[in-house]
Amino acid sequence: MGATWFHGLGDDEERNPVFLEALEAGLIDANPEAEQWWSSQFLLPGATQPLSKEQQAAVTHTLAAWGEAVDELPPDAPGATVEHLRRAWEQLLASGKLGPEHEELAQRVWRWREQLQRAMDGCHSTSEQSAEGHALYDEMPGGVNCALPAGMQAVAEHMASKVADLRLQHAVQRIEWGAASSSNSAGTATASGSSSSGGTSDSGSGSARVRILCSNGDSLEADAAIVTVSLGVLQAQHQQLFSPGLPPEKVAAIDRLCIGCVNKLFLDFGPADAAAGSSSGSGSSRIESLAAGSNPAVSYSLLWSEPWDGASSSSTFAAAVPSAVEAQLPGWAKGIFSIRFGGPETKQPQLAGERHSTVQPAAGGATAGGSDSAAHAEEGEEEAQFVVPCAEPQQPQCFQGVAWVAGEAALAMEAASDEEVLCVLRQLAALFPQLQLPPGASWDRVRLHRSRWGSDPLFRGSYSYIPAGGSPADVAALAAPIYPTAGTHSAGAADKGAAAPAPESAPVLLFAGEACHVKYIGTMHGAAITGQAAAAQLLSAWQRTS
Numbered sequence: 001m002g003a004t005w006f007h008g009l010g011d012d013e014e015r016n017p018v019f020l021e022a023l024e025a026g027l028i029d030a031n032p033e034a035e036q037w038w039s040s041q042f043l044l045p046g047a048t049q050p051l052s053k054e055q056q057a058a059v060t061h062t063l064a065a066w067g068e069a070v071d072e073l074p075p076d077a078p079g080a081t082v083e084h085l086r087r088a089w090e091q092l093l094a095s096g097k098l099g100p101e102h103e104e105l106a107q108r109v110w111r112w113r114e115q116l117q118r119a120m121d122g123c124h125s126t127s128e129q130s131a132e133g134h135a136l137y138d139e140m141p142g143g144v145n146c147a148l149p150a151g152m153q154a155v156a157e158h159m160a161s162k163v164a165d166l167r168l169q170h171a172v173q174r175i176e177w178g179a180a181s182s183s184n185s186a187g188t189a190t191a192s193g194s195s196s197s198g199g200t201s202d203s204g205s206g207s208a209r210v211r212i213l214c215s216n217g218d219s220l221e222a223d224a225a226i227v228t229v230s231l232g233v234l235q236a237q238h239q240q241l242f243s244p245g246l247p248p249e250k251v252a253a254i255d256r257l258c259i260g261c262v263n264k265l266f267l268d269f270g271p272a273d274a275a276a277g278s279s280s281g282s283g284s285s286r287i288e289s290l291a292a293g294s295n296p297a298v299s300y301s302l303l304w305s306e307p308w309d310g311a312s313s314s315s316t317f318a319a320a321v322p323s324a325v326e327a328q329l330p331g332w333a334k335g336i337f338s339i340r341f342g343g344p345e346t347k348q349p350q351l352a353g354e355r356h357s358t359v360q361p362a363a364g365g366a367t368a369g370g371s372d373s374a375a376h377a378e379e380g381e382e383e384a385q386f387v388v389p390c391a392e393p394q395q396p397q398c399f400q401g402v403a404w405v406a407g408e409a410a411l412a413m414e415a416a417s418d419e420e421v422l423c424v425l426r427q428l429a430a431l432f433p434q435l436q437l438p439p440g441a442s443w444d445r446v447r448l449h450r451s452r453w454g455s456d457p458l459f460r461g462s463y464s465y466i467p468a469g470g471s472p473a474d475v476a477a478l479a480a481p482i483y484p485t486a487g488t489h490s491a492g493a494a495d496k497g498a499a500a501p502a503p504e505s506a507p508v509l510l511f512a513g514e515a516c517h518v519k520y521i522g523t524m525h526g527a528a529i530t531g532q533a534a535a536a537q538l539l540s541a542w543q544r545t546s
């Protein structure tokens with residue numbers, strides 16, 4: 001439902017720690033192949049024919065102009081990203097590369113690309129994103145963007161298997177800190193999946209500096225806590241979560257930084273065998289190979305009749321008149337910018353006996369029109385054993401298509417029911433007649449699995465970004481550890497996730513997670529690197545002060 005790709009594997013100086021975990025777990029090859037990026041077919045609403053050669057050339061020019069504009073942003077670029085994009089757009093129009101007859105198409109492509117940028121950067125819109133923050137983001141060295149087929153859950157499970165005292169179902173309600181002096185018993189707790197290496201809960205020693213109260217009534221004590229809840233959770237809950245409250249500079253950083261929303265809508269047309277009942281043999285094998293990820297993915301990019309956010313200053317663009325169907329759709333539907341069949345997120349039920357845990361078909365998953373188990377049973381596959389990377393019953397077992405939606409539209413989509421979302425997807429398929437389902441698949445027998453990162457109280461967003469008006473200093477202030485007496489200590493090294501020189505005492509509260517890293521903000525490796533840096537900082541402080 002979330003992360004799929006390693007954005008760079010690292011080099012001798014810095015390795016991608018999440019990739020290393022996947023490697024250790026035997027989930028990926030030491031030299032994985034880079035993702036073969038699928039080409040995208042750009043679709044105009046109502047069009048029954050593919051774009052002409054000239055139109056395709058206009059698409060290529062438009063995308064190249066966008067690419068240059070974002071790649072060339074200097075690290076001290078002022079203002080919001082959109083301002084730089086607007087200049088690039090106007091230069092593109094002035095360049096004469098398009099021809100006036102293609103300006104409207106180019107405008108649609110520009111808007112599509114902006115939606116993709118939202119999904120890449122996790123921002124609500126490039127008009128809200130700091131250009132400097134965008135320019136400072138970088139992929140890890142080591143080149144390849146490669147996916148872990150079927151998702152990262154198995155990596156998380158591998159990492160969890162190494163934690164000596166991992167407590168699930170312990171939602172942290174309150175972190176009391178700033179109490180008595182350190183006992184130096186080297187106990188830590190993380191506020192997401194609490195752990196304590198120094199003792200068990202309710203130790204009641206009285207010498208601990210942090211007391212953590214959980215919603216199940218449990219409590220634990222420790223010398224320090226590394227807080228790794230998302231920026232969204234901190235924004236919503238820091239006042240209730242911390243006692244005493246966090247220092248003002250930390251609160252200001254929490255308030256200033258932003259977390260965006262990116263959601264995936266997974267389309268499950270049922271397993272290949274079931275599809276065979278309603279299709280030809282070749283159709284069935286097509287679904288099968290899409291699900292296995294062995295086929296090149298087919299990706300569609302939807303060119304809605306909407307101006308892009310930054311278009312207001314462009315005098316040349318007259319917004320296209322939307323068709324009646326398009327006009328009837330809820331606004332968020334036009335936030336769906338891409339639908340892909342095949343690719344790394346695809347999953348299919350496999351026979352038992354492989355390395356993953358085996359579960360029965362899920363009961364009561366988040367599906368449209370009833371539970372997965374009931375639906376699958378109706379299709380006569382009740383004897384199948386599903387093998388998925390996670391034993392959680394709500395995990396989907398099979399899907400072949402994924403649609404992406406980002407920004408405010410992603411939040412609005414979350415508020416709609418499964419039936420409404422499916423209805424929109426069907427309308428969308430009618431509006432873009434060139435959008436072909438894999439043979440054997442049918443909108444009549446589709447189930448929906450979707451993420452709802454924005455409204456999930458444990459996440460409240462997908463990944464973070466620096467807003468226009470914010471700066472990397474906000475990330476440093478968020479990441480800065482808190483000392484028992486001196487308050488926040490300026491870390492100043494959030495771009496490296498590295499520990500700053502600390503004062504005499506050891507920190508009592510440390511902060512880590514994707515929002516704490518300027519260069520790798522919004523990524524798994526950014527989250528992991530900041531977590532490791534916080535742990536290293538704590539250990540070295542304890543060594544120094546013991």
Ligand SMILES: Cc1cc2nc3c(=O)[nH]c(=O)nc-3n(C[C@H](O)[C@H](O)[C@H](O)COP(=O)(O)OP(=O)(O)OC[C@H]3O[C@@H](n4cnc5c(N)ncnc54)[C@H](O)[C@@H]3O)c2cc1C
Pocket residue numbers: 001002003004005006007170171172173191192193194228229230233262263264451453457458459461462463512513514515521522523524525527
């Ligand atoms: C759709 C999507 C696609 C993505 N694709 C990629 C990708 O391809 N590559 C990539 O590198 N990154 C990707 N990311 C980003 C990546 O998943 C995140 O950056 C990363 O997971 C952040 O990790 P984190 O530990 O900082 O925070 P989180 O993953 O948010 O973890 C915080 C944890 O805190 C827990 N928690 C919250 N409140 C409490 C509480 N009160 N008590 C106890 N626990 C609590 C939560 O349950 C959660 O487990 C994607 C994210 C999304 C949503």
